[in-house]
Amino acid sequence: MPDVSVSDVTYEDLAQLEQEFDDAELQTLREQHKIYAPLYKKRQEVVAKIPSFxxxxxEQAPTEFENYTTPSDSQVFADALKSIEVERFEIDDPNGSPRSxxxxxxxxxxxxxxxxxxxKKFWHRRALDGWxxxxxxxxxISWxxxxxxxxxxxxxxxxxFAARKKQDAAQNGSSNGQSKASKIAKLPEYKAIIDKIENNTEAALSFFTWFGFVSSHGYVTAEESAExxxxxxxxRAKRANGEKVEDEDVDEKDDEEDFFDESEICPSGEEVAEIIVNELWPQAIKYFTAAQEADDDDLSELEDADLDDEDDDDEPVDIRSLVPGKGKKENGSSASPPPKKRRT
Structure with a gap:
């Protein structure tokens, strides 16, 4: 039986320590930015000279990202994507966050x-419910x-989103006894988006729905975040002084979380953003090199492959096959690449 002893460590001590870890992480982001920013700029200048970089x-993105793209998305990337950039636009803003x-x-x-x-801009904000x-x-998008x-x-x-902003401005923060979720659910734009989500399951797989992502929590304004x-x-000041802090009760949140999940067209939008920011952007050269090595391997394997085999419907799209001079297409072939794996 484990030894159970009384500790004089309080919840306030742990919360204060957690905040200090968070502060250290933010400082690390600021220091990393100073070091890496000129290198990213140099890399952009170099890779701009490489076709289809x-x-x-x-094409070599992690499977999680791969699951959020369709064959048509891959074709757009192969035909027209020139470059990707990531910028921490609030890095020097005392009222912002280096995570934005x-x-x-x-x-x-x-x-x-x-x-x-x-x-696509992402602001790191804090909600009144503690999130x-x-x-x-x-x-x-101008389609x-x-x-x-x-x-x-x-x-x-x-x-x-525009209808919600207009509604909030008209009501000027007054709830009139209604939850935020119930008010938004009455908007015709809300009903329209629910209908489109339910009736366009194939389109919902497109990477470009990511540009419509709002939040996994629900939108938080700059004003709410500041408050x-x-x-x-x-x-935090009270905890530092040894005072006990009582957490506030939040009444309205449970019913709103389900609501926002229903109206969000890209529920995994945050995950996609994290993959781009934390993996594809900092490790772009590594992924490009892997694509070159994979291409060499595929060409050598092609000699022994059975070209009469039917395409596997579960095989992901190989963007290299769409880029001129790359991939596994046979010379003169105009066959479309196999469909991308669907999200599960």
């Missing part, structure tokens, strides 16, 4: 959309007629 990086990031995709002209740059994490605003890979999902996400951060700072 970023498309091949995405902007992810930019640069494209050549293509048959799907007019945009040359698609930028902290990233939130984003939907990006409206060409009949070419929307999300079948209206990104447009619907942008419309709902929550102020309250957290006050709690």
């Amino acid at each position: 970023w498309a091949l990086v995405l 990031v902007a992810i930019r995709f640069h494209f050549d002209s293509n048959e799907y959309f007019e945009d040359k740059v698609l930028e 902290s994490g990233i939130v984003s605003e939907p990006v409206k 060409k007629k009949g070419k929307d890979l999300t079948q209206g999902l990104t447009d619907a996400a942008a419309a709902l 929550a951060s102020k309250k957290e700072a006050e709690k």
